[in-house]
Amino acid sequence: MKKIELHLHLEGAAPPAFIRSIAAEKKIDLTGVFDERGDYSYTDFDDFLRCYDGATSVLKTPRDYARLLTEVLERSAEEGVIYTELFVSPEFCGEADLSAWRDYLAAMTESAAAGRKNGIDSRAIVTPLRHLGHERAKKTAICAAETAGEWVTGFGLAGQETNGKATDYMWSFDCAREAGLGLTCHAGEWVGPESVRQALDLGVTRIGHGVRAVEDPALVAELVRRDITLEVNPGSNIALGVYPDWASHPIARLADAGVRVTVSTDDPPFFHTTLRQEYDRLAETFGWGDTEFTQINRWAVDAAFCDKATRDRLR
Numbered sequence: 001m002k003k004i005e006l007h008l009h010l011e012g013a014a015p016p017a018f019i020r021s022i023a024a025e026k027k028i029d030l031t032g033v034f035d036e037r038g039d040y041s042y043t044d045f046d047d048f049l050r051c052y053d054g055a056t057s058v059l060k061t062p063r064d065y066a067r068l069l070t071e072v073l074e075r076s077a078e079e080g081v082i083y084t085e086l087f088v089s090p091e092f093c094g095e096a097d098l099s100a101w102r103d104y105l106a107a108m109t110e111s112a113a114a115g116r117k118n119g120i121d122s123r124a125i126v127t128p129l130r131h132l133g134h135e136r137a138k139k140t141a142i143c144a145a146e147t148a149g150e151w152v153t154g155f156g157l158a159g160q161e162t163n164g165k166a167t168d169y170m171w172s173f174d175c176a177r178e179a180g181l182g183l184t185c186h187a188g189e190w191v192g193p194e195s196v197r198q199a200l201d202l203g204v205t206r207i208g209h210g211v212r213a214v215e216d217p218a219l220v221a222e223l224v225r226r227d228i229t230l231e232v233n234p235g236s237n238i239a240l241g242v243y244p245d246w247a248s249h250p251i252a253r254l255a256d257a258g259v260r261v262t263v264s265t266d267d268p269p270f271f272h273t274t275l276r277q278e279y280d281r282l283a284e285t286f287g288w289g290d291t292e293f294t295q296i297n298r299w300a301v302d303a304a305f306c307d308k309a310t311r312d313r314l315r
């Protein structure tokens, strides 16, 4: 099945072997990033963010990012993905300096063009990190607004959701909206319904995760009424302990309530998952088949941050 993926962090998609080979080239010590089997090693979400930062620390140049994007797009294409949206952060690419960000972007755009020739189209969602705070996010929003266009088509907030409120980032989201970018925000992963409501107040059309909206039936009804799309990452939620197992994951309940759910992998090597595996588990756990998978991919196309011609091609 041809798949659309809306929620994939570029650094979070880096295979451990890729990070190790760049670390070896640059002679960077990665103690604490991998376990003895060579997998990413972390204990909880804060520790995941530490491990993620550690792995990302080897990516230092535009060329490193171009190589990473090439590798990630190849892997996604092997999963049957024909269109993917990647969270990319100017924080990691030149510390949110606009001129440095343009250099990283130029390198990544070449990899994206090569991916398109190989059958996988992509777009970038520029992402501030909540644990760095809202003042810092303004620089990232300016990078996003100044480079909005062909590849950069979205703006979203990731990182530690327990740090402040989404609405603290209103200035940055307004700046991104004025530049014509699509808006999404991680919410309802680590904090409950009130966090999803705050994200909605930013004027987003999509929510990253959003699954804990299920705790408030009035909010679920509002998501349906406003045609909000959830970028759901079930394997990520289970690996990080948001839910204990697949049977308790609310994706099927949200879909049954009429919420536009889509399925993505978030940071697949960190969670030992792939998009195929996510689909297989959904089929096993909830009996999902062609009807449900076709529906979630239609919803993903409807919500994608791309132009109409691309959307028509994906349909």
Ligand code: ADE
Residues within 6 Å of the ligand: 009, 012, 158, 159, 160, 161, 186, 189, 236, 266, 267
């Ligand atoms: N960055 C990478 N993965 C993330 C997640 N699951 N939640 C918030 N920020 C992230």
Ligand code: ZN
Residues within 6 Å of the ligand: 007, 009, 158, 186, 208, 266
């Ligand atoms: Zn995410």
